[in-house]
Amino acid sequence: MTLHGAWIYPINGQHYELLLEDVVDEWNQALPPSASDQISSLHASRKFISFEKDGDYLKTGGCTIDTILEVVADPELRGCLDYIGGLHVSSHYISNPLHAANVDIYIKSLRMVRRTLHSPSNSIHSIPPEYLMTLLCDTRISREAAIAYEDAWTNFIDLEHNHLDVLPPERRSRALKWVNRLVGLTGHSFFSTTSGHFGIATPGCKPGDKVCVFYGENPLHILRWPEPEGETSAIHGEGPAEFCGVAFIPHLMKPHEQEAARLGPDEIFVIG
Known part of the structure; x- marks a missing residue:
């Protein structure tokens, strides 16, 4: 398994472009190229x-x-290619033990990041940005990414019922990107x-x-x-x-x- 992140590449044209936005790095702007190269x-x-x-x-x-x-992981989720590939629609139903275990890992990992960052809220509506950055392996998270994650999570834990059809097209597209990402990261470890x-x-x-x-x-x-x-x-x-x-x-x-x-x-x- 590998980590699929493109944090060192331009956003334009990336698979998760809808969830990212360019951020000006003040540190990079403050140094001449020769100085930043030597420390790189x-x-x-x-x-x-x-x-x-x-x-x-x-x-x-x-x-x-x-x-x-501290580590949050489930060895039983490693190498579940049929689940990740979604060869059967029911693979991603909460009634499938693999999907239920995957949902549990994301719940536990979110709790861990809140403990780590001393985030006071347990609401799905106040997700630490570092959590979203970690899931996408990129720090350039857009303002719409958190809302898209909330939309995606509602669907991810209940894929037997499509909650995304009522959303505007672009918002639905962002949410689907997150759903695909959550499935694709199956088996990885959070720490x-x-x-x-x-x-x-x-x-x-x-x-x-x-x-x-x-x-x-x-x-x-x-x-x-x-x-x-x-x-x-x-x-x-x-x-x-x-x-x-x-x-x-x-x-x-x-x-x-x-x-x-x-x-x-x-x-x-x-x-x-």
Whole structure:
């Protein structure tokens, strides 16, 4: 499974264009291109990758920026291609245990983001924008996206009855984009971090896993080291790390955000 996000590409022509709008990044505007390039995790001068021991281990340069604290996921939802593809209309009825489990994951993930961001309201009508950003893997959420999500959610939890036909065409189109997105993300993991962020990852991450930047690559990557013996001030354990997938975290995808969040200096990750 992969994360389908296009946060580094122009909005025009994207599949979820109806739910996005261009946002001027004041930080980018304030710096000359040469300055922002040097700090960028994608800048060629910072990229390092090699193999050792006959290719058993991958070595890549980067830094650690966060630690996963809590995870919401359901292993039974991994690889449910028939459900995602909607080969049968009834696949997305709440009477289908898979769909009911998927609905439950979204309910729990919304509760988690509210706890993480200390959002006081539990109403579907006050959804933290970071939640919508996470679902779309893009921070450029439009003003209409929240309303469209509310419309979509009403339909998503009761697909046996179409609640969207009464909506104006463009509003209905936005809602359908969300319904398709919610189905398409089936099986992914949602998580919170020790620094108070919320994100989404490919399946398999666990509390204690590290969120890392690999220089020269997007998006964020999740690594897991063996548990250290006893108390230690080290950022992570010793020895080769296990690669556990990729992630998207709103407000940690841009170079200056990653630089501000880093937990330590640049290092060479050994993965295998």
